[in-house]
Amino acid sequence: MAYGDEKYRSLLTGDEEKNTKWRYGVPPNYDIVNKLFEEERTTVWPVGSLEERVQSLVKNFEMEMFHKISPSDFKTIDVNKYTFSLNGRKPLAVGQVSKLGGYNPFLQTSLPDEYRYYNAEKETAESSHRAFTATFLRGFALEIIQVYSGPPNIVFKFRHWGYMEGPFKNHAPTGEIIEFYGVAIFKVNEKDKIEGVEFFFDPAELVGKLLKGPDLDGSVEKAMSSCPVLRNTGLYYCVFLEL
Numbered sequence: 001m002a003y004g005d006e007k008y009r010s011l012l013t014g015d016e017e018k019n020t021k022w023r024y025g026v027p028p029n030y031d032i033v034n035k036l037f038e039e040e041r042t043t044v045w046p047v048g049s050l051e052e053r054v055q056s057l058v059k060n061f062e063m064e065m066f067h068k069i070s071p072s073d074f075k076t077i078d079v080n081k082y083t084f085s086l087n088g089r090k091p092l093a094v095g096q097v098s099k100l101g102g103y104n105p106f107l108q109t110s111l112p113d114e115y116r117y118y119n120a121e122k123e124t125a126e127s128s129h130r131a132f133t134a135t136f137l138r139g140f141a142l143e144i145i146q147v148y149s150g151p152p153n154i155v156f157k158f159r160h161w162g163y164m165e166g167p168f169k170n171h172a173p174t175g176e177i178i179e180f181y182g183v184a185i186f187k188v189n190e191k192d193k194i195e196g197v198e199f200f201f202d203p204a205e206l207v208g209k210l211l212k213g214p215d216l217d218g219s220v221e222k223a224m225s226s227c228p229v230l231r232n233t234g235l236y237y238c239v240f241l242e243l
Contacts, residue, residue, distance in 0.1 A: 033139025101125020172213035
């Protein structure tokens, strides 16, 4: 699939994206996770329906948050007003969200350091991206389950899922599906720009399931860290030989 054929993230393409600064040098390729999404989504929303439009907004929003470096390139949010909040925590401005990067804004916790197996405050955007792409080899799909209200205050239920087919933080892959559900509120203005988002879900549903595999001795992660990076995704690709 060429980038111009991306079905769910229109903000990957177009004249306005020609000068966009991408985290890995070029636009990300969503072919693999799109396949997972289409095979395992629970509902196919009609084109033009409120649910389909919200799903498109959220997918474009997540793409920009993860892959665009400069807030000036963001098309889904009003960068001057945008705030992000997780589970009622103090809202973060766009600069604070960008500084945390990757999955880190979604995995904030108030637990003491000794109980943080994944410490979002000590991870970078790059280390977070490496950890999760090495785990979810087919990506981490998103679908909208239900929309409770439309703009200007969009309230919806979502599902995120993928398969633990690679190691996570020195824990062996289990091959099991990892999924969680949550609710979010997107406040949008008259131009459909997002001014604020609030997410409500239990991060332990995600991280806890990733720790089920037995501990590794570190050899797998060391081997993966030496593999070449595919620049358009940040994924690591290696060939392991049995000697």
